Amino acid sequence: MRFSVKHEAGIAGIILLATAVLTIAVPDAPSQAVNSNSAFITVIALLIIFFGALLYLHPKKAQATADIFLIIAVVMFLWEFLLGKLALLDPFIFPGPARVFRVFEIDWQQMLAGVVSSLEILSVGYVIALVTAIPIGLYIGWKKRLFGAAYPIAKAVSPIPPTVYLPYAIVLLPTFAASSTFLIFIGAFWPVLVGSVYGVFSIDPRLINSARILSLPESRMIQRILFPAAMPSIFSGALIALIMSFITLTVAEMIAATSGLGWYIQYHHQFANYDRVIAGMILIMVVVVAVMYLFDRIQAYSLRWQNTQ
Amino acid sequence: MRFSVKHEAGIAGIILLATAVLTIAVPDAPSQAVNSNSAFITVIALLIIFFGALLYLHPKKAQATADIFLIIAVVMFLWEFLLGKLALLDPFIFPGPARVFRVFEIDWQQMLAGVVSSLEILSVGYVIALVTAIPIGLYIGWKKRLFGAAYPIAKAVSPIPPTVYLPYAIVLLPTFAASSTFLIFIGAFWPVLVGSVYGVFSIDPRLINSARILSLPESRMIQRILFPAAMPSIFSGALIALIMSFITLTVAEMIAATSGLGWYIQYHHQFANYDRVIAGMILIMVVVVAVMYLFDRIQAYSLRWQNTQ
Amino acid sequence: MATIDLQNISMIYGVNGTRHVALESVNLKIRDGEFVSLLGPSGCGKSTLIDIVAGLKTPEHGTVLIDDEPVTGPGPDRGVVFQDYSLFPWMTAFENICFAIEHTNGNLTRKEIEERTEAYLDLVGLRAYRNSYPNTLSGGMRQRVSIVRMFSMNPKVFLMDEPFGALDSLNRIYMQDTLLHLWSGGEEHKTVLFVTHDVDEALQLSDRIAVMTPSPGRIKEVIDVPFPRPRCRKTLSASTEYSTLKSHLLSVLYCEMLNEIERQEKGLKGLA
């Protein structure tokens, strides 16, 4: 028997409610106890409201929404039950949800400031990476000679870990902010470059021929043919680059930062405040989901010519 | 006027020789002086021999070889001249080539051991990532429902920096080596996953239709249609994953390692032995070039059906 | 054994908010073992109809019944030759056919599969190209591989979308004969739905011809082709009955299109 979407959504809702009831009714394990569970309850309430709103606003995507929220609900429930109530794993590194979500209540100002400052260096570094890596990648992929020489060198240089760049970035760049941005840039650069090069490589040679008979100047060839044709692959590289930039944040924000998503995690990691580390991870996830939503919209629009029906 | 390949190769050779002469004839800047320049001279000699051998063995690739060695030669020359002889930049963080290459003479045993131990955790982690991420990615890309639910969650989880996994890896996995391998795995996982999903997405729908009329069972569909069709994109993801694994090495080898490429860099970075840090970087590059060579061969064979002209 | 019953099929494509009616209330019953051709102007929805019968697209309204069972997806009982003859580019000609046999004739040994594949390649004279990847085949070769790939699936229904468009005339005649042979030669007659632009081809091959109107595609008229089989190309095309049928067919086919063409011709003048 297969459940309908409605059933599934109902189950997800019930599990969320059950989690809330469990949180209120059953006392936390002593090692996981916090002053107040209200933050966690609020989060669950918000999840339920958000869930309902999504179902209502995007009835076409009800299936995916129900699936996702079912997963979230199960995770929340198990987390609260196994860790919050039973404390099955070391309570120190595996804090329960009540402890984690309480952090948002306490640190929200700092977190908000962190999101803003991280997004700043993130967006600057990422955009510079896109703007440089895409044309370079397309050009390398297109010019066989350049490909033969530059690509092996690029591949040899690419696996240098960002920590190695750190001292050089500090010495050579004027400000600490510039150094951080540079690290984001370098982390995002390679995936976009590789995506662009592969994109050019997998273009149907018949399309290339179609373009060649127009004897386009090189710049037009790159802009109007290689770029759109390589677009799917570029997007794949850009997505990985986005993931990379978030990962690099922790390294980039080691330099003279006092706020930021990566800093927050790194900082509290150092003090073994695992509830805050996990709260920071959740915060990153929320930011990532928002950024990805934007990313997906841009991608869907740019690739609207692909896979129609 | 355009130079012929022969001219170019000649110039590259001359610059390399000039570098050697410069090294021997002109004394190092006091801050860059080392007991003996012989390691650097040996490296240049090896480069020249290697260059000649490549030209001779692969005459078809002479152009690319000449280009690459020209670049290497110029870099070597400028490095020796500007940093080794003139010490234009802080000699402490910007050591000259003689100091850097001397490290190979001193540390070669340790380096060799490091290469072996790094390749071990690298290959295990990387292969596990491939073996898991490709089928999962293909399946997610294929099943629209799974895509709607699993992919957003995957994207939300992906930007968690490997350092955050560290404590959990230490606590949950049986050995330190397993923890290191896990970090490599997780770093390589996402690019391959994203590459596979995008690969499925960019398959020409007409090919999918061709396959659908055969009513293949799902497993065959994935193995025989989605996998080969998505292959170019998977390779692009796998290349980025390879780069990522090398980058993650520095984090992975922070756990109880006593040798390794990443460890070597990290260790000497901490002691501010920048000559060794750079030597470690060069070692990573050499290893990467070798690994990439293998990778390229596998790729060329796997994609032999593509772009045949 | 297979009958095809198209019941009131409509198809609407929605692109960027606009709606384009590709097919409107198409009704057609094809008997078991019948050879029916679809004729119609470019863009009238022939390929769409083939896709719907194949189960690759779901119509907006209406149902397709194969042997009185509604179609819900593709199945090995229906083989398709696509208009753009998509072969799998990562498989050689040989592997493309092997793969199709393997997945539709479950109980053959590897050896039998390969023997059959060889036989099919021989059939279209491409034995020498068995190890060539599709990218390295000429247009006509790819089309021939694609046709025998469909034959090799040994389906009950042949759905063929302009299968002979890229062939030279001799190969075309040969492939027509081969098709007729495979259609009627085995233990059971296949049921064929055949899209073509060539009126002569339709007359030579079909039991009935369905003529479609330009978009939105509807079936305007279904014409019986009463010539006895086996048919002889030469005597048939010389007969007056043939000429009458052909001019009737052309007049049905062109009556609506001529206006359209007239309009286009104005464009030609506008260009000068």
Added chain:
Amino acid sequence: MATIDLQNISMIYGVNGTRHVALESVNLKIRDGEFVSLLGPSGCGKSTLIDIVAGLKTPEHGTVLIDDEPVTGPGPDRGVVFQDYSLFPWMTAFENICFAIEHTNGNLTRKEIEERTEAYLDLVGLRAYRNSYPNTLSGGMRQRVSIVRMFSMNPKVFLMDEPFGALDSLNRIYMQDTLLHLWSGGEEHKTVLFVTHDVDEALQLSDRIAVMTPSPGRIKEVIDVPFPRPRCRKTLSASTEYSTLKSHLLSVLYCEMLNEIERQEKGLKGLA
């Protein structure tokens, strides 16, 4: 003004170590403003030859001279309609044509370009599909866009590889007329190299017909088509001169192929 001179062209494809001779010593001189058709069996190297003249492939031996200048690469003086009519999938029908005009007729304003594009779309009756992406067009529609894209480049040489294969008969006749009009209508005659499988089409359109042998492709015979222009389809095909020429052409074309086909037919028996 454009003459094409193929001097001793050979083409060898090397795939995985094997060498396949696709063209062997092809010699052909096409005069300025001449309309020459290439006829030959599938796989004989027609598309390869078109690619070589277009400058997209470099022959193993021999040279192509356009107006006595050797071809070293593609150029806007030669327009190509490819056998698989590759349009840019990320551009709408309108943008595909615009793009071609923009890059070959440098000195037009945006507005003029768009007007011309509209005119060309009208010419093939696809105004309603101006904003459609190629993926959403039918096979015949894509082919028509691809043809007018080539026209819109306004090149001196038309290289056309089975350009009308996917068109219904009426559109085909109309496009043939349009081609003839554009070929001879402007201030200067275009030079046309035209690949087709349709013997009638070749006879209706061409000044001369080059017949090729099966692989390795060579030019077997070049036949003059002496009918005066403008030609009337109906009267022409009824004339005895036409029938004689056609049967001569067919006999030249088929003499070598028949053996091949006979061999293939054995395969058919082998299959049963």
Added chain:
Amino acid sequence: PGTPATVPDSPGATATPLQSEKPLKIGYLPSTGHALVFIANEQRYFDEQGLDVELFQFQNSAEGSTAIIAKKIDAGGFGPSPLVYAAKGSPVTIIGGLMAEGSGVIALPEKADQLRDLKSFAGKTVATVRMSSGDIHFRGALQDAGLNLQKDVTIQELSSPSAVLDAVKAGKVDAGVAWTPYMEMAQSQGLSVIEYTSEYYPKHPCCRMATLTENLETDRDTYVRMEKALIQAYRYSKTNPDGAVDDILRYVTIDRGVLKTSLENPHTSISPDPNLHGVVQTYDLLKSIGYIETSVRIQDHVDSSVYKQALDELTAENPNDPVYQQLLEDYRAMNE
């Protein structure tokens, strides 16, 4: 609670008027070891000294030291790394201290008892954070006890003290080396302290305040004033420990109780003294355990006189202050 600049109980020499404050960039790590910097900043001692201090947080010593060399910051106290940089011939000079001792060895309670004696570490596995003060002094102690660091013990290097705690708790190693406040955290998580490194090397230095040597030549007065502010901070920490805890908590996010115990821990001492003798001892240890190999004399890279001058000026202003008197005494013991 925000601590506005109250009337200072030790009126500083406000020779420089406030409007021409001298800008000074100080780097720090978010660690209790840098308590003096935090207190001086919160209690506005820097302002009193006419310094316009800007603080830069780093996550590890290597980056901070690089920033000093690159002149992106003027001074900073980054663990033992100034010693290493000096050993490389880098032109840095240690002018003061921030924290001393404070490290220790921890283990699961059941294992702790068997490891009281240094010799009993033979054949055991110990987790450390390479190049931390505790790591250096523990290795030194093992070596002094006659163990061969390469053969007799397995030392697993991890990236952070919290990773050491995790590894010890998970039983992956027999013991681990950490420092305050992780020592207290470890205890609160049920681990036992085997020994503090101060038992091996009493008063051994930890974080040292360093700057580029050329800065001292051109601008010595600024650094004297900085040291004065740090000494004042020290005084504050002694006279008002609760206020100090509040100040520190603005820079490090740990449990208040844990912080308080760690500050009261007799095996930890906050101290602005450069401790020349201790530095020399640590430097020799660095060499003997094989961390550095150098011919540089560390004495050339320590300038205790800056601190001395600062202390003298403060004592002159407050001749009877017992804290300053005590510091003077300590100074003589540790530097002369």
